[in-house]
Amino acid sequence: MSVKNIKEFPIEMQPRERLEEKGVDYLTNQELLAIALRTGSKNKNVLTLSQEVLSHFDNLYDLKMASLNELMNISGIGRVKAIEIQAILELGKRISNASQIKHGQIYSSAFLGEQLILEMKDYVQEHLLVIYLNAKNEVIKKQTIFIGTLNQSVAHPREIFRIAVKVSAARLIVVHNHPSGNPQPSDHDRLFTKRLTDCGKLIGIEVLDHLVIGSDSYVSFQESSQM
Known part of the structure; x- marks a missing residue:
């Protein structure tokens, strides 16, 4: 598909709209990353760029462990987008490790x-x-x-x-x-x-x-x- 701007996609194919309509569980990794990145690069829409980021790594664990330099080596990922990706991944790790806060125990x-x-x-x-x-x-x-x-x-x-x-x-x-x-x-x-x-x-x-x-x-x- 030669579409460069995500807004040119049919509305039912745009990640944010699909999330609102279907729910977050329904979206692919590509779509979730596209929402986080918000915009593509000069020659790629954000969905294409997201897929290239995912394809650069063998699995999501390798993406999670990627350094800024590794991310910036991907065509279309500059310093700002690399920082955004690392921040998103770190927040995901912290959420995953979080536990429910307890406020005491009821005895009677x-x-x-x-x-x-x-x-x-x-x-x-x-x-x-x-x-x-x-x-x-x-x-x-x-x-x-x-x-x-x-x-x-x-x-x-x-x-x-x-x-x-x-x-x-x-x-x-x-x-x-x-x-x-x-x-x-x-x-x-x-x-x-x-x-x-x-x-x-x-x-x-x-x-x-x-x-x-x-x-x-x-x-x-x-x-x-x-x-």
Whole structure:
């Protein structure tokens, strides 16, 4: 193909558009590298240049280990593009070696409840907080999902479990406060807990507990056998 400018390709063949439409997993190594390089050289469009870079090495490992000089020996790869490629490869290595950050371990509802009284007792609005755990009950994410009146229209399990799946949580604990200071669960709290527990069973993510926080005490659905 004699096309020099990537914009001259049919829209369905342009890497960025294909990524948006199909998803990153669908793209070839050539297309991914083309997106990273952004532009080609004087006589080559970026897809052609990307393929030449990949063809220069026997495999992706050799590309990962390439020096700046090795990259600059490829026709069309100057100093700037060689630096860009090395930066991309190094970021990929660091991401590959990264591990999920842990934020302590949950030992009991009582331990957590006492902590959250101090954190949430003075809130003047209801806050719905979710603590996401791995299989060892280590906290991998803690996120406020909603602020305001807790009702069925806003407190929907969809958002809670969307995040759980994203962070690969094995189980979770739901927490919300009662600004009145009285932690006794309402009928809606009980219905909401049942909805969450049922959804969790369907997708294999356990809802360990629902804590309701008051001004100086809490109620645990698990401890009070309401789950």
